[in-house]
Amino acid sequence: MRVAVTHLSSCLPDSVVTNADLMAEFPDWDMARMAERTGVHSRHIADPNQTSADLGLTAARRVLTEAVLTADHIDAIVVCSQTHDYVMPGNSALLHGALGMRDDTMAFDLTLACSGFVYGLAVIRGLIMAGTISRALFVTGDTYSRLIAADDRSVRCLFGDGASAVIVEASDAGLGIGPQAFGTSGRHFDRFVVWSGGCRVGRPPWAAPSSRVTGDVPEDRATIAMDGMGVLSFFGSTVPTAIRSLLGANGLVVNDIDRFVFHQASLLALQSLQRALRIPDDRMVIDMADTGNLVSASLPVVLQREIDRGAICAGQRILLAGFGVGLSWGVTLVDVGR
Numbered sequence: 001m002r003v004a005v006t007h008l009s010s011c012l013p014d015s016v017v018t019n020a021d022l023m024a025e026f027p028d029w030d031m032a033r034m035a036e037r038t039g040v041h042s043r044h045i046a047d048p049n050q051t052s053a054d055l056g057l058t059a060a061r062r063v064l065t066e067a068v069l070t071a072d073h074i075d076a077i078v079v080c081s082q083t084h085d086y087v088m089p090g091n092s093a094l095l096h097g098a099l100g101m102r103d104d105t106m107a108f109d110l111t112l113a114c115s116g117f118v119y120g121l122a123v124i125r126g127l128i129m130a131g132t133i134s135r136a137l138f139v140t141g142d143t144y145s146r147l148i149a150a151d152d153r154s155v156r157c158l159f160g161d162g163a164s165a166v167i168v169e170a171s172d173a174g175l176g177i178g179p180q181a182f183g184t185s186g187r188h189f190d191r192f193v194v195w196s197g198g199c200r201v202g203r204p205p206w207a208a209p210s211s212r213v214t215g216d217v218p219e220d221r222a223t224i225a226m227d228g229m230g231v232l233s234f235f236g237s238t239v240p241t242a243i244r245s246l247l248g249a250n251g252l253v254v255n256d257i258d259r260f261v262f263h264q265a266s267l268l269a270l271q272s273l274q275r276a277l278r279i280p281d282d283r284m285v286i287d288m289a290d291t292g293n294l295v296s297a298s299l300p301v302v303l304q305r306e307i308d309r310g311a312i313c314a315g316q317r318i319l320l321a322g323f324g325v326g327l328s329w330g331v332t333l334v335d336v337g338r
Contacts, residue, residue: 001128001129001170002170002171002172002176002337003124003125003128003129003168003169003170003171003176003177004168004169004170004171004172004173004174004175004176004177004337005121005166005167005168005174005175005177005303006067006167006168006169006171006173006174006175007063007066007067007166007167007174008063008164008165008166008300008303008304008307009059009060009062009063009066009164009165009166009304010059010062010162010163010164010165010297010300010301010304011055011056011058011059011062011141011162011163011164011165012044012055012160012161012162012291012301013044013045013046013047013050013055013161013162014044014047015044015045015046015047016042016043016044016045017042017043017045018041018042019031019034019035019040019041019042019157022156022157026151026153029153029157031157034153034157036267037266037267037268038157038158038266038267038268038292038293039266039267039268039270039286039288039289040157040158040160040266040267040288040289040291040292040293041289041290042289042290042292043159043160043161043290043291043292044160044161044162044291044292045145045160045161046143046145046146046161050143051083051085051143052081052083052084052085052091052141052142052143052161052163053084053085053091053094053095053098053141055141055143055161055162055163056079056081056091056095056139056140056141056163056165057094057095057098057099058163059139059141059163059164059165060077060095060099060137060139060165061099062165063137063165063166063167064099064137064167067167069135069167071099071100071101071102071105072101072102073135074101074102074105074135074136074137075105075106075133075134075135075136076105076106076107076108076124076127076133076135076136076137077092077095077096077099077101077105077106077107077136077137077138077139078092078107078108078109078110078120078123078124078136078137078138078139079091079092079095079107079108079109079110079138079139079140079141080109080110080111080112080116080117080119080120080138080139080140080141080296081109081111081116081140081141081142081296082111082112082113082142082295082296082325083141083142083143083144083146083147084109087197090108090109091109091139092107092108092109092139093107095107095139106127106132106133110123112296112325112326112328113142113295113296113324113325113326114263114265114293114295114296114298114322114323114324114325115182115263115322115323115324115325115326115328115329115330116140116296116322117138117140117164117263117296117297117298117299117300117320117322118180118182118299118320118321118322118330118331118332119182119322119328119330120138120140121138121168121177121180121332122177122180122182122330122332124136124138124168125168125177128168128169128170134169134170135167135168135169136167136168136169137165137166137167138165138166138167138168139163139164139165140163140164140165140296140297140300141162141163141164141296141297142161142162142163142294142295142296142297143161144159144160144161144224144293144295145159145160145161147194147222147223147224148223148224149223149224152223152224154226154228155224155226158266158292158293159292159293159294159295160291160292160293160294161294162291162294162297162301163297164297164300164301164304165300166300171337172337172338173337173338174336174337175303175318175334175335175336175337176334176335176336176337177332177334178250178332178333178334178335179246179249179250179332179333180246180330180331180332180333181242181245181246181249181330181331181332182328182329182330182331183238183242183328183329183330184326184327184328184329185234185238185326185327185328186326186327188230188234188327189325189326189327190225190227191226191227191230191231191234191327192224192225192226192227192231192324192325192326192327193224193225193325194221194222194223194224194225195221195222195225196221196222197222201221231324231327232266232268232269232272234327235265235269235273235323235327235329236269236272236273236276238323238327238329239262239273239321239323239329239331240273240276240277242321242329242331243277243319243321243331244277246319246331246332246333247319250333252317252333254277254278254279256317257283257317257318257319258283258316258317258318259283259285259306259311259312259316259318259319260274260277260279260283260284260285260318260319260321261285261299261302261303261306261318261319261320261321262285262299262320262321262322262323263293263298263299263321263322263323263324264286264287264288264291264293264294264298264299264302265293265298265323265324266288266293267286267288270284270286271286273321285302285306285311287302287305287306288302295324298322299320299322303320312336313336314336314337314338315336316335316336317333317334317335317336318333318334318335318336319331319332319333319334320332320333320334
């Protein structure tokens with residue numbers, strides 16, 4: 001059985017924050033240097049009353065319209081996000097209700113970030129191949145701007161908000177989900193973490209993030225604490241190894257892949273992976289200048305953009321790789337059908 005992503009859509013907030021905007025707010029920030037490292041010149045930022053569920057709902061409605069489907073045609077809705085509207089329930093229940101889905105529709109959440117799209121495809125593919133469901137709506141989306149201290153240059157310059165929605169079903173068309181490989185290094189979880197807000201380190205829900213997290217003693221544990229160089233170094237060695245292993249296990253080499261579509265982490269990270277794997281420029285996808293790092297929505301958004309511009313077409317073989325919070329990573333081969 002060939003299980004494929006047959007339709008893709010997305011939703012980016014209307015509000016855009018440019019590097020010039022950030023420099024006007026913080027004149028001492030060297031935004032030219034930051035752009036060289038991140039590859040980001042502007043990013044979409046959710047309005048104060050706009051959540052990841054709101055963005056995901058818009059993306060979901062768009063993809064259903066594009067696929068000429070209604071909510072009744074969906075057997076499962078899976079949502080991947082780390083910025084849920086509430087502590088409970090997850091956003092999958094919210095979208096299930098907002099879309100008016102059948103009561104017998106499976107709905108659940110994945111609390112993953114940048115690797116979540118690849119993980120979600122694996123879970124949904126398994127459910128379809130097992131005969132549990134026939135068609136799934138997979139929504140990914142995050143509003144990391146809610147978790148970023150206003151004066152934290154390292155993350156504020158990098159991340160944007162957005163959501164994506166895709167249809168996954170048995171089909172000869174679309175992006176066929178092939179062999180996959182996954183990994184986790186939980187002992188390194190603290191290299192990318194928000195300490196408070198859970199049950200171990202609680203925080204009143206009305207308390208907004210205010211100051212930067214620094215060193216071993218966070219001033220405000222409700223914002224992202226990221227060891228940027230530690231994360232970059234870890235994935236710089238882990239991801240190429242995982243990719244080479246997956247390719248080798250399937251009798252392939254780098255030159256057999258038409259397009260490498262990685263999570264758009266940062267320009268520095270993507271260039272490092274490209275060098276490590278010796279990927280030709282015309283096969284490496286780098287497309288985050290006007291979106292920033294979109295976390296769980298990064299891969300599907302860049303895939304949709306590649307398809308829209310005609311860079312992905314029938315007969316190609318693609319490799320997807322997501323990596324981030326956990327620390328976790330996932331790699332999958334994709335064949336492009338009609």
